[in-house]
Amino acid sequence: MSKKTSISSIGEFGLIEKIKANLLKGPFTRSGPGDDCAVISPQNGEYLVSTDTLVEGIHFDNSYMSLEHVGYKSVVSNVSDIFAMNGTPLHITVSIGISEKYSVEDIENLYSGINKACSKYNVDVIGGDISSSFSGLVITITIVGHQEVKNIVYRSGAQENDLIVVSGNLGSAYLGLQVLLREKEVFGKSKTKTDLTSDIKSQIQKNLELVERQIKPEARKDVINYFKEKKIKPTSMIDLSDGLSSDLLHVARSSNVSVCIYENKIPISKNAIKFCEEISINPTIVALSGGEDYELLFTINQRDFNKIKDVSGLTIIGKVTSFKQKNKIILSNGDEIDLEQIGWDHFSNKK
Amino acid sequence: MSKKTSISSIGEFGLIEKIKANLLKGPFTRSGPGDDCAVISPQNGEYLVSTDTLVEGIHFDNSYMSLEHVGYKSVVSNVSDIFAMNGTPLHITVSIGISEKYSVEDIENLYSGINKACSKYNVDVIGGDISSSFSGLVITITIVGHQEVKNIVYRSGAQENDLIVVSGNLGSAYLGLQVLLREKEVFGKSKTKTDLTSDIKSQIQKNLELVERQIKPEARKDVINYFKEKKIKPTSMIDLSDGLSSDLLHVARSSNVSVCIYENKIPISKNAIKFCEEISINPTIVALSGGEDYELLFTINQRDFNKIKDVSGLTIIGKVTSFKQKNKIILSNGDEIDLEQIGWDHFSNKK
Numbered sequence: 009m010s011k012k013t014s015i016s017s018i019g020e021f022g023l024i025e026k027i028k029a030n031l032l033k034g035p036f037t038r039s040g041p042g043d044d045c046a047v048i049s050p051q052n053g054e055y056l057v058s059t060d061t062l063v064e065g066i067h068f069d070n071s072y073m074s075l076e077h078v079g080y081k082s083v084v085s086n087v088s089d090i091f092a093m094n095g096t097p098l099h100i101t102v103s104i105g106i107s108e109k110y111s112v113e114d115i116e117n118l119y120s121g122i123n124k125a126c127s128k129y130n131v132d133v134i135g136g137d138i139s140s141s142f143s144g145l146v147i148t149i150t151i152v153g154h155q156e157v158k159n160i161v162y163r164s165g166a167q168e169n170d171l172i173v174v175s176g177n178l179g180s181a182y183l184g185l186q187v188l189l190r191e192k193e194v195f196g197k198s199k200t201k202t203d204l205t206s207d208i209k210s211q212i213q214k215n216l217e218l219v220e221r222q223i224k225p226e227a228r229k230d231v232i233n234y235f236k237e238k239k240i241k242p243t244s245m246i247d248l249s250d251g252l253s254s255d256l257l258h259v260a261r262s263s264n265v266s267v268c269i270y271e272n273k274i275p276i277s278k279n280a281i282k283f284c285e286e287i288s289i290n291p292t293i294v295a296l297s298g299g300e301d302y303e304l305l306f307t308i309n310q311r312d313f314n315k316i317k318d319v320s321g322l323t324i325i326g327k328v329t330s331f332k333q334k335n336k337i338i339l340s341n342g343d344e345i346d347l348e349q350i351g352w353d354h355f356s357n358k359k
Numbered sequence: 360m361s362k363k364t365s366i367s368s369i370g371e372f373g374l375i376e377k378i379k380a381n382l383l384k385g386p387f388t389r390s391g392p393g394d395d396c397a398v399i400s401p402q403n404g405e406y407l408v409s410t411d412t413l414v415e416g417i418h419f420d421n422s423y424m425s426l427e428h429v430g431y432k433s434v435v436s437n438v439s440d441i442f443a444m445n446g447t448p449l450h451i452t453v454s455i456g457i458s459e460k461y462s463v464e465d466i467e468n469l470y471s472g473i474n475k476a477c478s479k480y481n482v483d484v485i486g487g488d489i490s491s492s493f494s495g496l497v498i499t500i501t502i503v504g505h506q507e508v509k510n511i512v513y514r515s516g517a518q519e520n521d522l523i524v525v526s527g528n529l530g531s532a533y534l535g536l537q538v539l540l541r542e543k544e545v546f547g548k549s550k551t552k553t554d555l556t557s558d559i560k561s562q563i564q565k566n567l568e569l570v571e572r573q574i575k576p577e578a579r580k581d582v583i584n585y586f587k588e589k590k591i592k593p594t595s596m597i598d599l600s601d602g603l604s605s606d607l608l609h610v611a612r613s614s615n616v617s618v619c620i621y622e623n624k625i626p627i628s629k630n631a632i633k634f635c636e637e638i639s640i641n642p643t644i645v646a647l648s649g650g651e652d653y654e655l656l657f658t659i660n661q662r663d664f665n666k667i668k669d670v671s672g673l674t675i676i677g678k679v680t681s682f683k684q685k686n687k688i689i690l691s692n693g694d695e696i697d698l699e700q701i702g703w704d705h706f707s708n709k710k
Contacts, residue, residue, distance in 0.1 A: 090395075
């Protein structure tokens with residue numbers, strides 16, 4: 009059994025010292041944790057700030073997700089918000105609330121994930137806070153990034169006739185969660201748990217791509233780098249955290265335009281389609297409604313078409329229309345559906 | 360009875376719209392809540408960043424503290440961290456976790472307090488997050504401030520022979536909590552609650568100065584303004600959130616020096632002393648150990664003595680000594696006590 013040191017045995021300050029010992033300091037941090045404030049040196053352009061909270065039992069469940077993955081994902085979801093503004097992430101603060109069930113080793117695992125994501129995305133932890141919580145783990149991360157004014161991309165800049173583009177493929181994170189919940193249920197029902205373990209492992213192994221998208225998502229730094237390299241400035245952008253339908257409607261409303269997307273253009277991975285068949289669910293509805301993909305959804309002026317059209321991993325899924333139109337999806341059979349009215353029932357007889 | 364609208368009836372987005380409608384936008388905020396990130400314009404000097412979490416049942420209790428006060432205090436404790444670096448506060452993000460018992464009106468009250476503190480200290484809410492919580496209210500605020508490099512004051516700059524100075528008076532916030540806890544207990548034990556209410560109110564009224572220090576503390580912007588006006592740069596500074604003893608030891612350790620303070624110099628208000636007599640507790644130990652005063656504790660070079668010595672509300676309580684010495688307090692009777700060893704027992708026979 010793994011070692012479990014109670015937090016009370018080393019105290020809050022002891023725990024903070026252990027955490028601080030493993031933090032890396034970034035080149036723009038004049039003074040990190042340990043004073044009343046962190047001190048960070050100014051960068052070019054404006055600062056970008058965002059914050060995000062993960063609550064145990066609501067945003068994650070320890071029974072299928074290690075604390076290292078929770079830490080990693082909590083950083084990635086914040087980094088993704090900076091990329092969604094076309095910015096460069098710089099620093100984070102990490103506030104955690106922990107209940108008594110957590111040990112020193114648990115919090116070290118959480119920070120191991122936080123530190124891995126920090127290394128990967130070149131951000132550093134400049135401050136934080138540890139407090140008690142009555143129910144499980146609550147983690148709030150605030151991220152600071154930067155970008156020059158002329159390169160910041162808002163949700164509100166989409167123009168009529170722009171192309172709607174999405175990175176990667178959609179729905180996998182939601183499906184990964186379904187794999188994990190299904191195996192958790194099987195495990196819970198079983199009386200002879202040891203016999204089942206290998207079966208559960210093989211199920212998860214079979215759907216590893218989906219599970220990884222859920223428990224260890226990545227933010228699309230490569231897409232932001234590509235924009236820079238090719239001198240592309242999207243007219244609007246958002247990261248996909250709530251699902252394509254909801255996030256696209258945010259862009260449409262902010263930009264005072266409407267959108268039209270095509271079902272047969274929505275990128276969905278082969279593994280995702282296979283698992284959808286297995287559990288009898290429509291892949292399009294999963295892509296529209298499943299959250300946490302952390303892909304980038306953006307619009308570009310048509311003059312940038314040639315810079316996007318043949319790029320593997322970027323898919324044009326529709327175009328921006330006048331605000332007088334409805335927000336719609338054209339299904340593969342030619343039917344038009346209002347995106348704001350869409351629900352599972354539109355797909356109940358199709359697969 | 361006051362109106363109680365369930366949050367589920369207007370949804371998370373409905374609640375966010377209500378909150379956003381009352382937020383003020385500061386002059387340096389290019390884009391506030393509503394996109395993936397806030398965008399803030401660069402200021403002179405370095406950025407200061409700090410974060411602080413308040414958990415219901417640990418840092419506050421709704422039975423004696425309104426949500427408006429919780430909101431106000433949560434901003435003040437963060438603003439105080441910026442002042443502790445000699446900085447100017449600019450922006451905050453507010454993340455809240457709320458359980459089902461809270462209504463839309465409750466959250467509006469919370470934000471009413473947040474907005475009042477923002478107005479008072481010239482900061483604006485640039486972003487945030489609302490999520491569900493299983494147990495009460497959790498509020499995490501991250502604050503951003505700024506200051507030029509040459510004027511930033513760290514905990515680590517105290518030098519041998521510097522004077523140790525504290526603003527205001529100490530221990531009142533802790534004693535205010537004791538007033539509230541005592542009246543809460545009386546109220547809880549009573550069978551005929553309505554009869555007691557007026558008695559409880561009069562007790563709280565009698566100790567209003569102390570109660571206000573607990574439920575509506577202020578951060579010492581006036582002290583920071585005085586430094587600027589008189590061209591004083593403290594050699595080190597911290598805000599008093601944990602208690603004089605603990606916070607002074609932070610400064611001593613960070614600065615690699617020792618400290619010596621005098622019991623009879625510690626500023627304690629008349630009302631505080633009177634209440635200490637009433638509940639048979641030593642006022643010095645309250646000042647040393649009671650937290651949440653949000654006063655500023657700083658050290659100055661002796662050449663600045665004349666700029667400080669006659670200022671009402673600033674008290675020289677001791678001096679910085681060599682790291683070879685012990686950290687000590689000289690009691691009124693001449694006894695020397697090691698500050699790191701101090702406990703209630705040193706005062707048990709004195710009053």
